[in-house]
Amino acid sequence: MSMDKLIEGIKQKGNPSVIGLDPKIEYVPKSIREKSYKKHGETLKGAAHAILRFNRELIDAICDIVPAVKPQSAYYEMYGIPGIKVLHKTIQYAKQKGLYVITDAKRNDIGSTAAAYAAAYLGNTVVETQQIEAFSSDAVTVNPYLGTDGMQPFIEMCNEHQKSIFTLVKTSNPSSGELQDLLVEGEPIYSRVANLVDKWGQQSIGKYGYNNVGAVVGATYPEQAAMLRKQMPNTYFLVPGYGAQGGTADDVVPCFNADRLGAIVNSSRGIMCAYMKNGYDEKDFAKAARKAAIEMKNQIAKALG
């Protein structure tokens, strides 16, 4: 079971957090950017090479204390083909360093097309007699708006290849309630989605009691998280919204179960851009990221008591 692999990383490092790798080029220290532009010009390739170096140094700096990374696909796609090459290399590098990799791509489509996405991000692509990995990572985020038949290929791929998905349930953004909080017979939509997520996961409960169909539940909505935690006891939560988006360590506590498992909390800008605060020299960006990651770990541990 893939969620077992994540849980073992969390236990080993005593740290239920994941570092988001959302590398807008503006986040990369100027010296790294300039060196890359000198070689490749102010091009997509120039940006992408700088991002790859930034990512690798960040991964090196945190891989012994953090169990997982979450590259956000949008920030690679925006740099075109060179950007997507860097997404691929980042996934590979993080896997080599023993990290659990969650590709944050929020993919979704009708069944036949969802199967193509599942092959791309979780399994293998079949080319005649060959089975080849495209962007295979440990987990991918998915959007549930199309219902069960759009999810089934992802779920099957998870079960077959020991991978996981995290399904959007209650997202961290300010407008998340616009659709997600609408009431159906007194029950919010996100709760209806949670029921589906719970059902989709029941066929894959692993040795720690969690299944491989996770849920995205924003740190910015702790009351809803508490309700969802009870509703989906076997579901692992991926919790965005900590740090830069306003969620605190106390806010994420309701996402955890009594076993101190059940949630992995993401911080992206708070770690990647830590060097921009507190008077760091930009060459110390990786040191600053490591320090911020340790602080985050400690804050969550303290809040969990």
Add this chain to the structure above:
Amino acid sequence: MSMDKLIEGIKQKGNPSVIGLDPKIEYVPKSIREKSYKKHGETLKGAAHAILRFNRELIDAICDIVPAVKPQSAYYEMYGIPGIKVLHKTIQYAKQKGLYVITDAKRNDIGSTAAAYAAAYLGNTVVETQQIEAFSSDAVTVNPYLGTDGMQPFIEMCNEHQKSIFTLVKTSNPSSGELQDLLVEGEPIYSRVANLVDKWGQQSIGKYGYNNVGAVVGATYPEQAAMLRKQMPNTYFLVPGYGAQGGTADDVVPCFNADRLGAIVNSSRGIMCAYMKNGYDEKDFAKAARKAAIEMKNQIAKALG
């Protein structure tokens, strides 16, 4: 206004249809595949090169009779970096041939990340002093589950760059009702989404009375389409589900307004795989596709009366 551009293509060709380019490698004639494998092996690159040739010949065969193509991103992503290069080249080639290109990627995320997707698929990516196109096409499909703040960057990019989006409202798949049909105070969720889509588009109504925030409305649900057509008079519909998914020409009629505009109907497998039926030799795949595209055009025209 970008939707004006689509409408002008539809008027010029007298054809409200779009050809979906969803090229699973199994759809590509064997002779093209084998030639590519001979050069590149049974690899992602081998598959991707075969797909590119297939796409180009399909585009050549239909570009004078069809106004638009819709590459489905999943079927390129599954072939890794070589696949995504082919997506890029397919978008470029279709644009050169005067086609309106809708990238079917169903992207969605929180605002800051949605801005990265919007840059990738509709606008430019900023690298220092340069503004560079990544995968820029005329339109992209988006998923509304995160609400307005996840949509706003797409809408702004559309308004700024004369591009369009098509937002999932009522999808064509069998499970679409699982969430989309749930009733909120007697009104289905898809209708709530439709209200938002209508509102998001009001700032961009073009000369034909349509705005640049379109809607995805499945051909497989004609009754709901009729309701949505009245509810969103200024919204262009992208209509999947025709042909292989079961939707007929009569089923798509409710998606049109009295001006015979307001909808563009997609067929993917029905065109790409036309050669597999009716005893065609596989070398005539492009001819078969053209014939199927003409039949589709005629069937829709007949149904519209």
